[in-house]
Amino acid sequence: MTNTSISNFAFKGANVRAFEDADGKPLFCAKDVAEALGYTNTNKAIGDHCKGITNRYPLETAGGIQQMTFIGEGDLYRLIASSKLPAAQEFESWIFDDVVPSIRKHGGYMAGQESMSPEEMALASMRWLQSKVAEQAKQLEAQAPKVAFSDALTVSKDCILVGHLSKLLHQNGVQIGQNRLYQWLRDHKYLSSRKGSDWNMPTQKYVEQGLFQIKIGTYSPTPERTFETRTPMVTGKGQQYFVNKFLGYKGIGKAA
Structure with missing residues (x-):
């Protein structure tokens, strides 16, 4: 099952997925971060610079559901510090000043939220929550036949x-x-x-x-x-x- 709490946000057109784990720590998709920082060989960059514990979670991709590596703030900083992209410093400020606090406070990040009024932020948050509820309802509906079949297997084997x-x-x-x-x-x-x-x-x-x-x-x-x-x-x-x-x-x- 894919992780439905994962949020998507964009930095200069690059999509980065992140979420807060059960311990309240933000985790970031390592491949997304490496691509946003301009690494041409993302796997090598992750292997060379990420020294902490990596976590793997199933994500929906163009090629189907795949296990993707997620990293913590320490490895995120290591990738940023080793990047030669001119905008790496801007990326760092954006991550730690805007995205991470937002994930911890709201559980996600909405593009453009820095310029939103409180009313716009509340409306955008409501729409985001509604989309998440609809997404989870759709997943539960798709899984329902399997749930029913599983429940039915608990019936008595005797007549x-x-x-x-x-x-x-x-x-x-x-x-x-x-x-x-x-x-x-x-x-x-x-x-x-x-x-x-x-x-x-x-x-x-x-x-x-x-x-x-x-x-x-x-x-x-x-x-x-x-x-x-x-x-x-x-x-x-x-x-x-x-x-x-x-x-x-x-x-x-x-x-x-």
């Missing part, structure tokens, strides 16, 4: 009663009781609605798909009388299927 399936669905946020679930399963042809011995029995199609099994037993009201009983049981595969179906994932669609 369970339909009533227990309703409890499992309830644990996953689906408000449906045993009677309503039976009715839903009959309405959608998973269980037979034919009166008699087939009532509430799984239809052959879904038995063959492995969603149900039929438990055969006996019932003896008296020593002289014994009856065969048949009980629909939901398999582990069936539990996973119905959890995902009711949650509307995996392309199945929300249950009616």
Whole structure:
């Protein structure tokens, strides 16, 4: 998963990514900094001048998600001090006077914030936060099928009663009781609605798909009388299927 707290800011057209780690220390994408400082061989520059601990984080790039090296303030200063770019001193002042304080105070940097009025700064901050919320919501939506699938894997490997399936669905946020679930399963042809011995029995199609099994037993009201009983049981595969179906994932669609 990519780090969604990373901010982008520009120095004379060069894009530099940075964020504040869990300890409150600003970290900078080493490759971005080296390019902004005019190094032609960024990997060599990072290897030659960065002496501290480097951290690697996944970032979205033109070639897909890649692990990128991030450096702390010490190595940032070493790269600046070793740069032959005329604007290196200006870059240093901008980083330490504007960007770093902004990251520590606001969690990010907005281009042009130095010339903004307090009202403009507040509006820009609100728009930035809204974009971050929308971005995270989009990522959660994209991940939702995987989350549902993962949650479904925690279901019982043993067969369970339909009533227990309703409890499992309830644990996953689906408000449906045993009677309503039976009715839903009959309405959608998973269980037979034919009166008699087939009532509430799984239809052959879904038995063959492995969603149900039929438990055969006996019932003896008296020593002289014994009856065969048949009980629909939901398999582990069936539990996973119905959890995902009711949650509307995996392309199945929300249950009616």
